[in-house]
Structures are given as structure tokens and as C-alpha cells.
Amino acid sequence: AKRNANEPEFMQAVREVAETVIPFIEENPKYQGKMLLERMVEPERVIMFRVVWIDDKGITQVNRGYRIQMNSAIGPYKGGIRFHPSVNLSILKFLAFEQTFKNSLTTLPMGGGKGGADFDPKGKSDIEIMRFCQAFMTELSKHIGGNTDVPAGDIGVGGREVGYMFGQYKRLRNEFTGVLTGKGISFGGSLIRPEATGYGDVYFAHSMLQTRGKSFDGQTVVVSGSGNVAQYATQKATQLGGKVVTMSDSSGYIYDEAGIDAEKLAYVMEIKNVNYGRISDYVKKYPSAKFVEGKRPWEVKCDIALPCATQNELDEAEAKTLVANGCICVAEGANMPSTPEAVTVFTNAKILFAPGKASNAGGVATSGLEMSQNSLRLSWTSEEVDDRLKVIMKDIHEACVQYGSDGNGYVDYVKGANIAGFVKVADAMLGQGVV
Numbered sequence: 014a015k016r017n018a019n020e021p022e023f024m025q026a027v028r029e030v031a032e033t034v035i036p037f038i039e040e041n042p043k044y045q046g047k048m049l050l051e052r053m054v055e056p057e058r059v060i061m062f063r064v065v066w067i068d069d070k071g072i073t074q075v076n077r078g079y080r081i082q083m084n085s086a087i088g089p090y091k092g093g094i095r096f097h098p099s100v101n102l103s104i105l106k107f108l109a110f111e112q113t114f115k116n117s118l119t120t121l122p123m124g125g126g127k128g129g130a131d132f133d134p135k136g137k138s139d140i141e142i143m144r145f146c147q148a149f150m151t152e153l154s155k156h157i158g159g160n161t162d163v164p165a166g167d168i169g170v171g172g173r174e175v176g177y178m179f180g181q182y183k184r185l186r187n188e189f190t191g192v193l194t195g196k197g198i199s200f201g202g203s204l205i206r207p208e209a210t211g212y213g214d215v216y217f218a219h220s221m222l223q224t225r226g227k228s229f230d231g232q233t234v235v236v237s238g239s240g241n242v243a244q245y246a247t248q249k250a251t252q253l254g255g256k257v258v259t260m261s262d263s264s265g266y267i268y269d270e271a272g273i274d275a276e277k278l279a280y281v282m283e284i285k286n287v288n289y290g291r292i293s294d295y296v297k298k299y300p301s302a303k304f305v306e307g308k309r310p311w312e313v314k315c316d317i318a319l320p321c322a323t324q325n326e327l328d329e330a331e332a333k334t335l336v337a338n339g340c341i342c343v344a345e346g347a348n349m350p351s352t353p354e355a356v357t358v359f360t361n362a363k364i365l366f367a368p369g370k371a372s373n374a375g376g377v378a379t380s381g382l383e384m385s386q387n388s389l390r391l392s393w394t395s396e397e398v399d400d401r402l403k404v405i406m407k408d409i410h411e412a413c414v415q416y417g418s419d420g421n422g423y424v425d426y427v428k429g430a431n432i433a434g435f436v437k438v439a440d441a442m443l444g445q446g447v448v
């Protein structure tokens with residue numbers, strides 16, 4: 014703890030895992046005396062680098078780039094790249110640590126990693142984004158590779174940025190490999206990858222609801238965020254019969270009592286993915302909806318909540334409001350969106366609660382499927398990929414039930430996900446000796 018005292022998000026993520034994994038280790042001699050958790054919290058390697066680029070005014074800009082190569086026990090490092098001004102070592106180490114457990118849960122051979130830069134993409138021109146991505150990849154390319162470390166997108170990094178980074182990698186290395194996932198379909202990307210995290214979150218929530226004889230049909234759903242994960246969670250929840258009434262960004266949330274249907278969601282996608290604009294623009298086209306500035310959507314009454322924006326975006330008071338308003342299911346689409354106090358509120362109330370490392374694993378799982386397709390030099394159809402995604406989310410749900418069920422009908426998905434994720438990585442580390 015002392016070593017990482019100035020890394021609050023990392024400490025938060027480790028504490029949550031330790032609370033469930035340490036008692037498990039104490040019950041299982043096989044995992045004792047090998048410093049397994051102690052090894053897992055120490056990244057195998059951290060790379061920090063200067064990223065220099067020139068903006069449209071001709072002014073030289075300097076950012077800091079990172080890649081955390083956390084754990085390669087079960088496969089090449091794998092995890093997204095985040096471009097956001099808040100990016101620092103603590104946030105990326107928390108994400109890389111979570112990623113190791115998540116990737117283990119997918120059942121695919123992927124280790125854990127994460128990277129990014131404190132670069133703010135907001136307001137940047139397309140050319141500036143390209144120059145930044147190229148400068149970032151110029152250094153990163155020395156440390157990654159299809160069999161070593163395979164980055165992907167995350168906050169601030171979507172298909173456009175992955176494409177620019179892939180192009181630069183190819184130019185520098187003179188090789189066409191599946192070194193990044195989330196690529197465009199014309200150059201090795203997988204169908205359903207853009208949809209996968211949001212769809213997977215809803216598939217996972219569906220499995221949870223089924224354990225209580227319920228479904229999305231006729232339920233009111235509150236979604237936060239309006240980026241990649243939020244968009245496709247909204248789409249799938251709507252397709253399954255739910256009514257999504259909110260979406261948000263860092264400036265506030267929109268509330269549409271009638272529901273954000275397919276046509277309205279297409280408009281959100283235009284605002285966010287084409288114009289790189291603000292969610293508040295929604296009410297210009299749909300004036301019956303309202304924009305609530307500077308607030309988060311958890312005050313809206315709902316049956317199901319899908320936090321899909323960022324870490325620590327749902328606190329204890331908001332969790333209490335959700336429970337008091339009758340919310341029965343919270344499935345995290347983002348990474349660690351609920352604070353530890355909020356998680357305690359959900360578990361005490363015994364509502365269905367899924368931590369991101371289980372419920373948002375569909376994204377990286379489909380990235381794993383993209384890696385397989387690249388290696389085979391084949392492309393699977395949307396149906397094939399979606400079917401595999403459904404099976405993987407169901408398997409993750411079952412693994413959580415296996416390790417998280419209290420035997421009286423209640424499933425602690427936090428405990429289940431942590432232990433199931435731990436077991437596979439720990440077994441691989443034990444098998445490989447002290448390396």
C-alpha cells in the first residue's frame with residue numbers, strides 16, 4: 014500500500030479485489046505462500062514517454078504517453094488506449110489491473126494492459142488528432158506487437174484514432190499484423206466490435222434479470238454516457254423491449270420520457286460520432302426532452318441502471334436514490350463507475366449488481382475474436398461474432414454464479430468475478446514458476 018499511496022484509483026481497484034480474493038486464498042492452500050496477489054498488483058512493465066506534436070497554429074505541444082504491461086500470464090498484454098486530460102499513472106494502473114481479471118473471465122488467451130495519454134481530443138481538428146496519434150504510436154510501436162501487446166480503443170479513442178495509430182504502426186514496422194483491435198472493417202476489424210461492449214453489458218444484465226424471472230421487456234432504463242458503450246447499450250436495451258430515458262456526457266444528462274428509440278439514437282450517434290458535439294444538442298431536435306445541466310442521471314426513477322461513462326460517476330447518495338426509486342439491476346458498462354460506498358449500498362439492498370470487469374468484458378472478448386480472425390486471415394459474419402459474444406457473456410455470468418452464489422439464491426457478482434478471474438491467472442502463474 015505504501016508503494017502506491019499516491020495512486021487512489023489503483024488502490025481502490027486493488028482493495029476491492031483483495032477483499033474477496035484474500036479470503037479465497039486463505040481457504041485454498043494451493044494459492045498460499047506464492048505472493049500471487051502481491052505479484053499481480055505489480056505491473057510487469059510500465060512505459061512512460063514524451064509525445065510531441067504540432068497543432069494547427071504551428072505551436073509545439075507536449076503530452077505524456079503511457080503503456081502499462083500488467084500481466085502476461087495467460088496471453089499477450091491486451092487493453093485499451095485512453096485519451097483524456099485526467100489520464101495518469103493511477104488511473105491506467107487501475108484499468109490495467111481490472112483488465113487482467115476481465116480478460117481472464119472472457120476465457121480467451123489475453124493478458125492485461127492499458128495505455129493512453131493526457132491529451133484532450135475535445136475541440137481538436139481531424140488533422141490534429143491524426144498528428145497526435147502518429148506521434149503517440151511512433152514511440153508505442155517499439156513496445157507492442159501482435160504476439161506481445163495488442164492495444165485497442167477506450168475513452169477518447171474510437172475507430173478513427175485506432176485507424177490512425179494502425180496506419181502509423183504499419184508504416185514504421187512495414188508489417189500488416191493484428192497489432193490493434195477495433196480497426197476499420199476494410200483493414201482487419203471485426204464486425205460487431207463497435208457494438209460489443211454495450212451489447213455485452215445488456216446480455217449480462219439479461220442473464221442477471223433471468224435469475225429473478227425478469228427481463229428488459231417493459232422496464233425503464235437509465236444510461237449514463239453517450240459514447241461508444243452507452244450508444245450500443247441503449248440500442249440493445251431498446252431492442253430487448255426496454256425504454257431508455259437518459260443519456261449523458263460530462264456537461265449533464267438528457268431525459269426523454271418517451272424513450273430514446275432507434276431514430277433518436279441515430280441522432281445521438283450523429284451528434285457524438287460525426288460532429289463530436291454535446292449531448293445537450295439532443296433537445297434542439299427533440300424539444301419534448303429536457304437537458305439537465307451539470308447533473309448525473311441517477312436521480313431519474315428506473316428499473317435498470319447502466320453506468321457507461323467513466324470511473325466513480327455513481328456515488329453513495331446516488332446509489333441510495335436508485336434503490337429508493339425501485340431500481341432492481343445495475344450493470345456497469347464503464348470501468349469502476351460505482352464508488353465502493355455505492356457498491357455497498359447495492360449489495361446491502363441485495364439488488365442485482367454487476368461490476369464492469371464482468372459485465373463490460375464483451376468488448377475485449379470481441380477484440381479477442383478480432384485477433385483470432387486476423388491470425389486466420391478470415392472475417393466472420395455479424396451473426397457469428399454476435400453469437401460468440403452471447404455465449405461468452407453467458408459463460409462469464411455462470412462463472413460469477415459459480416464463485417459468487419451464497420447458496421440461498423443471492424449472487425455476489427463482485428466476489429464471483431474477482432475469484433473466477435483470479436483462479437485462471439493464478440494457475441497460469443503457478444504453472445510458469447517464478448517469472
Ligand code: NDP
Pocket residue numbers: 166167168169170171210238239240241242243261262263264321322323324326346347348373374376377
Ligand atoms: P467514449 O469516449 O466513447 O465515451 C465516453 C463517455 O463518457 C462520453 O459520453 C463522455 O462525455 C463521458 N465521460 C468521459 N469522461 C467523463 C468524466 N470525467 N465525467 C463525466 N463524463 C465523462 O468512451 P467509451 O464509451 O469507449 O468508454 C466508456 C467507459 O466504458 C469507460 O469507463 C471505458 O473504460 C469503459 N469500457 C469501454 C470499452 C470499449 O470497448 N469502448 C470496453 C470496456 C470498458 P464527454 O464527451 O463529455 O467527455
